[in-house]
Amino acid sequence: MSNKSDIYDVIVIGAGIEGSSTAYQLAKSGKNTLLLEQFPLPHSRGSSHGQSRITRKAYGPQEFYTNMMEESYRIQDELQAECGEQLFVNCGCLVFGPKGHPFVADTEKCLKRHGAPHEKFGVDEQRKRYPKLSLPSDYELVLDKTGGMLRADKMLQAFQRQFQRYGGTLRDGEPMLDLYPGDIVSIKTTKGVHRAKSVVLALGAWAAKFLPRIGVNVPLEPLKITVCYWEEKNGNHYSIENFPVFMSESGEGNNTIYGLPSEEYPGLVKICLHHGPKIDPDNRDAVDNEWVLDTIKMIIRTHFPTLEKEPSVVETCIYTNTPDTDFVLDVHPSWKNVVIAAGFSGHGFKLAPVVGKVLAQLATGQRPSYDMSHFKIDRFFKNKL
Ligand SMILES: Cc1cc2nc3c(=O)[nH]c(=O)nc-3n(C[C@H](O)[C@H](O)[C@H](O)COP(=O)(O)OP(=O)(O)OC[C@H]3O[C@@H](n4cnc5c(N)ncnc54)[C@H](O)[C@@H]3O)c2cc1C
Structure with a gap:
């Protein structure tokens, strides 16, 4: 399809979100950029659909994310x-858990270190501010x-x-089948075939299937995440005017939950478990996730007694986890003009604006603005060598 003049x-x-943010940065800086998507847009089969995500500056001990969040807010x-x-x-973002739990303690330390406005309080104060939340x-x-x-x-x-307004070309409903490396990479x-000086692979859960084909065996685990919306029995205590986004770790097993006040569906609060069963992204509904629903229902009964016991709406989304839950933002080990963005591990949305900038830097041979050693x-292979 392409000839030499349209490289x-x-x-x-x-x-x-990661690929679109990268493409935006590239087009904005004057690069002739093609953004390719396998499904017709918009679609709800990957990780970036839905109307809401949590953003926050605090990143506990992972200081490098907090440093990047400054710029993420700015680009946003x-x-x-x-x-x-x-x-x-x-x-606001409310974090809660048992006293002394590292998740809460590290959040406070991180906010203090960065001089970010925050408040810490106990359950007595919580009962005054958020009376419908029930905490020990x-x-x-x-x-x-x-x-x-x-x-x-x-x-x-x-x-x-905005990518298109800056002159970028977006082609959806067009899956990449193969990648041929070289000074000019062919896709x-x-x-047909498209050619470019460099390529960024931001494949979401499909990275787990495609990367091994180009010799990159990063341990990626796509998980099915059950997204539940719960109706408040009476009143409007969980509306976005009255309640912040929130995250909680109970300290037992995989019981981390997060939630957003009612906004996207009027009267329904979004509360999800930060975990789910392993899946193939092309066959994501062929798994049993009853245990996920049972776990969230138990948490709803315990901490959110004024919400209905059954979710009103249930949707699906995919996490692609790495073993350390840190992202992969790097070039291919042999082909420096093939950039790999993967493993956003359920927390990549808020960072996407700055991730796009860093990936654009990697794709155009610039020095990234941040220390990339964590990514x-x-x-994953150091100890094995
Ligand atoms: C339920 C849920 C809640 C979340 N909550 C938060 C939150 O509150 N805060 C936060 O920061 N993050 C959150 N995240 C994480 C965040 O949404 C993801 O990290 C982010 O969306 C990952 O984006 P992505 O671009 O890597 O993947 P995707 O959105 O899946 O994009 C990858 C794209 O690549 C396309 N593709 C794959 N293979 C090919 C191919 N061969 N050819 C062409 N196209 C291809 C796919 O179709 C897909 O559109 C949440 C995730 C989920 C699932």
Whole structure:
């Protein structure tokens, strides 16, 4: 399909939030960029769909993410100004758990170190502020006032729209079938061949299937995440005007939950378990996830007694986890013009604006603005060598 005159500077494969943000940065800096997506857009089969995501500055002991969040907020603000739509609602992010639990303690330490506005309080104060939340008296809470809700669908579409406004080409419904490396990389799709000086692979859960084919055996685990929306029995205590986004670790097993106040479906609060069964992204509903629903229902009964016992709406999304839950942002071990972005491990949305900038730097041979050692592919293999 392509001839020598239409060699792109960069082809980005995958129009999820990471690929779309990368393509936006590239087009904005004047690079001739193609963004390729296997499914017709918009779609709900990957990890970036839905109307809401949590954002926050606190990242516990993983200081490097907090450092990146400063710029993520800045790029997000720029995008918001460019598209003229509200993408962020600053309702705060509440973290709670048993006293002394590292998740809560590290959140507070991180916010203190970064001089970020926050409050720490006990259950007595919680009962005054959020009377419908039911926590044991030995719990403590930290409110990160920088946090809140991202309007996820709107943000994804804003990146894609602005990318096109800056001159980028978006082709959806066109899966990449193969990649042929070289000084010029060729991408074979169902519709032809596209060529570029460099390529960014932002394949979401499909990275687990494709990367081994190009010799990259990063241990990626796609998980099915059950997204539940719960109706409040009476009143409006969990509306975004009255309640922040929240995260909690109970300290037992895989019982980390997160939630967002009612906004996307009027009267329904989004509360999900931060875990789920392993899946093949092309066959994601062929697994038993009853245990996930049972676990969340138990947490709802215990901590959110004024919500209905059964979810009103249940949707699905995919996490792609690495063993250490840190991202992979690196170049291919042999082909420096093939950039790999994978393993966003259920926390990649808030960082996507800055991740896009870093990936664009890697794809154009620039030095990344951040220390990339946490994101290297070889970290998984060091001990084995
Ligand atoms: C339920 C849920 C809640 C979450 N909550 C939060 C949160 O509150 N805060 C937060 O920061 N993060 C959150 N995350 C994580 C965040 O949403 C993900 O980390 C992020 O969306 C990952 O984006 P991605 O671009 O890597 O993947 P995707 O969105 O899946 O994009 C990858 C794209 O690549 C395409 N593709 C794959 N293979 C090919 C091919 N061969 N050819 C062409 N296209 C291809 C796919 O179709 C897909 O569109 C959540 C995730 C889920 C599932």
